Amino acid sequence: MITIKLNGAQILFEVLQSEGVDTIFGYPGGAVIDIYHHLPDYPIRHIRTRHEQAAVHAADGYARTSGKTGVCLVTSGPGATNTVSGIASAFMDSIPLVVLTGQVPTHLVWNDAFQQVDIVGITRPCTKHNYLVDSVSNLGRIIREAFHIARSGRPGPVLVDLPKDVMTGVIDFTMPPPADLKSYRPNYQPHGGQIAKALQLMVKARRPVIFGGGGVILAKASDQVLRLADALSIPVTASLMGLGGFPASHPLWLGMLGMHGTYRANMAVSECDLLIGIGTRFDDRVTGKVDEFAPQAKIIHIDIDPTSIRKNISVSVPIVGDCRLSLELLNKMLAEKDLTGVAEDRESWLAQIEHWRKSAPLPYEQEPNGDIKPQYVIDQLYRITQGQAIVTTDVGQHQMWTAQFYHFDRPNSFVTSGGLGCMGFGLPAAIGAQVAQPGRLVVDISGDGSIQMNIQELATAVENELPIKIIILNNRCLGMVRQWQQIFKNNKCVATIMEGSPDFVRLAEAYGAVGLRAERLDEIEPVIREGLASEKTVIMEFKVAQEECVSPMVAAGDPISKMLMV
Amino acid sequence: MTPEKIKKEKVEKRTISLLVDNEPGVLSRVAGMFAARGFNIDSLCVAETMDPKVSRITVVTNCDAHIQEQINKQLNKLINVIKVVDFTGTEFVEREMALVKVKATEEHRAEILRIVDIFRCKVVDVSPRFYTIEVTGSQGKIAALFDLLKTMGIVEIARTGIAAMARSKKGAQ
Numbered sequence: 001m002i003t004i005k006l007n008g009a010q011i012l013f014e015v016l017q018s019e020g021v022d023t024i025f026g027y028p029g030g031a032v033i034d035i036y037h038h039l040p041d042y043p044i045r046h047i048r049t050r051h052e053q054a055a056v057h058a059a060d061g062y063a064r065t066s067g068k069t070g071v072c073l074v075t076s077g078p079g080a081t082n083t084v085s086g087i088a089s090a091f092m093d094s095i096p097l098v099v100l101t102g103q104v105p106t107h108l109v110w111n112d113a114f115q116q117v118d119i120v121g122i123t124r125p126c127t128k129h130n131y132l133v134d135s136v137s138n139l140g141r142i143i144r145e146a147f148h149i150a151r152s153g154r155p156g157p158v159l160v161d162l163p164k165d166v167m168t169g170v171i172d173f174t175m176p177p178p179a180d181l182k183s184y185r186p187n188y189q190p191h192g193g194q195i196a197k198a199l200q201l202m203v204k205a206r207r208p209v210i211f212g213g214g215g216v217i218l219a220k221a222s223d224q225v226l227r228l229a230d231a232l233s234i235p236v237t238a239s240l241m242g243l244g245g246f247p248a249s250h251p252l253w254l255g256m257l258g259m260h261g262t263y264r265a266n267m268a269v270s271e272c273d274l275l276i277g278i279g280t281r282f283d284d285r286v287t288g289k290v291d292e293f294a295p296q297a298k299i300i301h302i303d304i305d306p307t308s309i310r311k312n313i314s315v316s317v318p319i320v321g322d323c324r325l326s327l328e329l330l331n332k333m334l335a336e337k338d339l340t341g342v343a344e345d346r347e348s349w350l351a352q353i354e355h356w357r358k359s360a361p362l363p364y365e366q367e368p369n370g371d372i373k374p375q376y377v378i379d380q381l382y383r384i385t386q387g388q389a390i391v392t393t394d395v396g397q398h399q400m401w402t403a404q405f406y407h408f409d410r411p412n413s414f415v416t417s418g419g420l421g422c423m424g425f426g427l428p429a430a431i432g433a434q435v436a437q438p439g440r441l442v443v444d445i446s447g448d449g450s451i452q453m454n455i456q457e458l459a460t461a462v463e464n465e466l467p468i469k470i471i472i473l474n475n476r477c478l479g480m481v482r483q484w485q486q487i488f489k490n491n492k493c494v495a496t497i498m499e500g501s502p503d504f505v506r507l508a509e510a511y512g513a514v515g516l517r518a519e520r521l522d523e524i525e526p527v528i529r530e531g532l533a534s535e536k537t538v539i540m541e542f543k544v545a546q547e548e549c550v551s552p553m554v555a556a557g558d559p560i561s562k563m564l565m566v
Numbered sequence: 567m568t569p570e571k572i573k574k575e576k577v578e579k580r581t582i583s584l585l586v587d588n589e590p591g592v593l594s595r596v597a598g599m600f601a602a603r604g605f606n607i608d609s610l611c612v613a614e615t616m617d618p619k620v621s622r623i624t625v626v627t628n629c630d631a632h633i634q635e636q637i638n639k640q641l642n643k644l645i646n647v648i649k650v651v652d653f654t655g656t657e658f659v660e661r662e663m664a665l666v667k668v669k670a671t672e673e674h675r676a677e678i679l680r681i682v683d684i685f686r687c688k689v690v691d692v693s694p695r696f697y698t699i700e701v702t703g704s705q706g707k708i709a710a711l712f713d714l715l716k717t718m719g720i721v722e723i724a725r726t727g728i729a730a731m732a733r734s735k736k737g738a739q
Contacts, residue, residue, distance in 0.1 A: 124595060125602050129645040132590075149645060183587060183648040307639040310632070 003174050008136045008167035009035045012100070013042040015143040018175060021071050023047065023062060023435055025055040029075020031102030031115060034167045047435060047464055050456040052079050054428035056086025056157075057417075057454070060095050061429030064415050065390055066436035067220070069096040069151050076102040077115030080161075081122065085422050087157045088126040092419025093241060094218060096155035098146050099127075105165040106134065120161050128156030136169035140176035148179035153186030154305040155218060186304060190321030195329050198276070198300045198317045203337060205274035205298075207349045208234045211257060211286075214241030214418070215279020215303060215323050217411040222246065224327035225278065231334055233346040234276070235353055237265040239286050240403055241418040242279070248407035249387075254353065258286035259554045260400045263360035263563060264353050266554070269294050270561035271352075277301045277315075279323040281308040283419070284556075292559035302326045361565050363404065363551055371545035372521055374398060374473040378405040378445065381471065384528050389441040390415065390433050394426035394450030397479035400550040402445050424453030427470060431457060434466040441469070441532065448474040448501050458511040461537040469531050472504055472541045475548070483549045487566060508539035517541045575630040579608065581660060581730050584641060585648040588614060588621040592646045596623055599640050605633060609662075609727030620648065626728050657733040663702045663726045665690070666712070669719035670697040678718060685711050696721060 006014065012035065016024075023045045028036050039046055049055040052074040059070030070090075074083055080101040090097045103109060104116040109132070120132045129149050131142050139162075146158040202208060212225055216238075222245050229236050229252050236246045237254040246253060255262030257269060269275060275297040280286070282301075287293040290312055298316040301309050302323050309318045319326055366376040378401050381389075387407055392415040393399040399416055408414045415433055417425040430444035451472050461468055482496040508515030514536050518527040524542065531538040552563035586592045593612055600607050608626040615622050627637065634654060641650045668678060670692075678697055682689055685707065691698035701711050705728065712720065 120591065121594070124591075124598050181645065184645050305643070307636065307643055311636060 003172035005170050006173040007034075007170045008139050008162070009038045010041075011136065011139050011171075011173055012143060012162070012167070013038055013044065014173065015140050015176065016044065016071065017042055019143075019147045020068065024071045024073050025049055025058040025062070025432065026073035027052050027055055027075065027079060029079045029102060029115070031076035031079075031104060031164055032073060032162075034164060035073065035102070035162070045435075047431070047460065049428060049431075049460045051454060052082035053086050053424060054431075054454050054457045054460065056083045056090065056097070056099060057422075057425050057428035058432035058435070058460075059097050059099075060086065060090050060425075061392060061415050061432030062436045063095050063097060063432075064429075065412050065433040067412070068436075069098055069147055070432065071098050071100070073100045074102065075115070076104055076119075077117050079115075080119040081117055084122060084126070085420075085424075087123055087159065089417045089420040089422040089425060090157040091126045091128065093214060093417065094155050095157065096150040097157040098143075098150050099157055099159045101159060101161050103132070103161045103163040106163045107165075109163060119159065123159050126157075127159050130159040130161070132161040133163065133166050136166050136171050139166060140173070141179075144176045145179040145181060148181070149184065153184075154215075187320050188304070188322040188325055190302070190319050190326040190329060192329065194317055194319045195326060196333065198302075198319060199330055199333050199337075201274055201298055201300060201317065202232060202234070202276065203339075203342070206345065207272045208232070208274040208276065209254070209268050209272040210234050210236040210246075210276045210278065211269065211280060212236065212238045212242040212245045212278050213280025214239065216242055216245035217279075219279060219304070219322050219324040220411070221279065221324035221327055222411045224324055224331055226250070227331050228327060228334070231331070231339065233343050233350065235268060235350065237261070237269065239280055239283070239418070240416065243403055243414045244408035244411045247409040249409055256403050258288070258560060259556075260404065260550050260552065261286075261560070262404070263552055264356035266552070266560040266563060267356045268353055269297075270559070272297045275299045277303075278327070279303060281305070282312045284312075287312060288554050288558055288560035288562075292561070364548070366521070368521070372518065372524065372542055374475065374542070374544040374548055375401050375405055377471070377473060377524060377542045377544065378402055380524050381443065381445075381528060382406045384525070384532065385441060385443070389413070389443045390437060392416065392426045392429040392433060392442070392444045394444075394446040394453075395421045395423045395480075396447050396450060397483065397548070397550050398445050398447045398450075398473045400480075404550075423450040426450060427454050427457045427468075428460075430468040430470070431461055431464075431466055434461075434468050435464075443469045443471060445471045445473070447479060448472055448476060448498060449478045451504075452501065455507070458508065458513055458537065458539075462512040466537060467535050468537055470537075470539045472539060473544050474501070474504070474541050475544050475546045476501070477546055479548070480550070482546075483566070486547075486549065487553070487564070488555070504539055504541040508537075513537040513539060515539050515541070517543070519543045575632060577628060577630045578654075579626060579628050580634055581653040581658065581728060582625045582627065582637070582641070583651045583653065583730055584623045584625070585615070586621050586623055587646040587648065588619050589646060592621065593623065595644055595646055596625075596641065599644060600625075600627075600637075603636070603640060605629065605637050609725070611727035611729055624728055624730050651732070653730055653732065658730050659733060660704055660728050660730045661702060662705060662708055662728050663700065664708050665724045666699045666701065666715060666720060667691075667696050667722040668699065668715050669721060670695060674718045678715070681711070681714050687711070
């Protein structure tokens, strides 16, 4: 066997390359100087961000829009601690990432050295798994394992801490074999008997609903969900993370479920007799008061993670497995059944849902001479882009309005920090998405609060010539918190009214990007069209009304059938 | 259609035996999972098995069946956990060792030695004022011993926590 002598840094890149990595988002520092030294020798594109948090969010956006595992490289100490928000967000949303952090030499690791933190200890609760590499002879195997863990089963971020002396250590290198972890064997194949049981319930149900979560998109199961819904005429809803998993333009689409879900979705789930949960964890934003969630329904729950099943709600038919494989088996069994009469049976349920859709109050009204309503901007964006953009968001009211008014037909188009709700996510995630999908239009929808959390990444976008379009819905406040203060705190708005924001148009220009602004209704369309047509990084600022609320709203702890129209 | 509800089940002491990779930090991962989810640990005992790459952790917790199901699943989810055996409702052997320092005043000395003899434990340290007693047994036996020694005056206790093993055919190893 021919071996060559390589140092740890070279071994790292050899294994990354063999894992199919062609892009890394990172930020250099002293502890990783030996790694960066070898980077130009490999066909790996490196995007240097302006903050380590942004490097992780960018790798996250890259992973969500490419289907690959995102990779980032940062230095020790503060570089590593700056990744924690990004890692926690990827952990909550189950995104496959490998985060490589520099570390001081092994003999200094437990010693409070300069730029040394116990990042393995800090990220233990928010990574799927993590490693401190103790010796260069284990490095190759650990990197292999990290990728395997990140992308298999329920995906998630894996952190690998790389001490400086490990990266300069030299050994005879052989490519490590595929990872083989005896203690980690995710179960992909569903239990045939459980699938059959689920099928029985589906065929007999009079008022069924399908509820898809982020897992549908991660498992690439959208086609199977569509087949099932069409075959049995079952209306479909989704969580925030599941948007795009079922085409919003399909007649069976109910809209999003939960705290800011649509009226008809929340009513349908509250009145259904069978709820088919696919690739979801039934989180509190979606269930509302757990004891009153889907009170009349038997629940089927298909998920790859056993801990999600029966964690928050009890189910009649739990199915542990990959949702695409589970639905393929289900659809195959379904195809052998006689389904005459099913469509007629479903008519009254679908008519009820149509009644709810028609009787729901108008979500907002744009007065022809009034302030720009933020919802209206998103409506216009949807119309002008024909719903074809990849849309990233930050966190808050604009995020919910995007979910409500931009109707996604395809998976991997809606990129948002759902579980953690991390402000500052949108712009770097858009950078990652544009790198992953250079031919597609990428739009980041943000607010004046969120955009300032990682505004420095404008430099990254301009430097790398990424023509992302950033929409700032500037209502001069932290909208979502202001809304809660209005509804629950008697309108006492403490610390939520934002003065002192920069002139975003001039700021864009200062960074070398294009800056556009609309303050009147008739300026909206020209600004959007001009922004989208540009080949550069663009900021489009819209001065919008301040006292708008996301509606409907289910108060925390209330059942989802109790919606406030605000 | 009957609504689906999670029933409130009985809270009881439950013993779990885990086989884990013997790697630095693995105990922290297991303990961290309990802490992060608010599950309680009554006692915990850990050591290597015959395979130096594998350790056994024995945890005693106190909860209802729904929480127990979550604990077992969360433990299985940890990459370094090889196997989880929940002894709840099964026949198993449980033993714990405790060191107890009691006040050995003149009027109590003989009585202490009588109790030590009855419980078949040992005095492992002697001084003019204190005896240190070593006892091994089930939690019930240890509790009974403490009850009797309390009247004499227990100064200090150090307990190992339960080690457990299945009886008969069902084995974790």
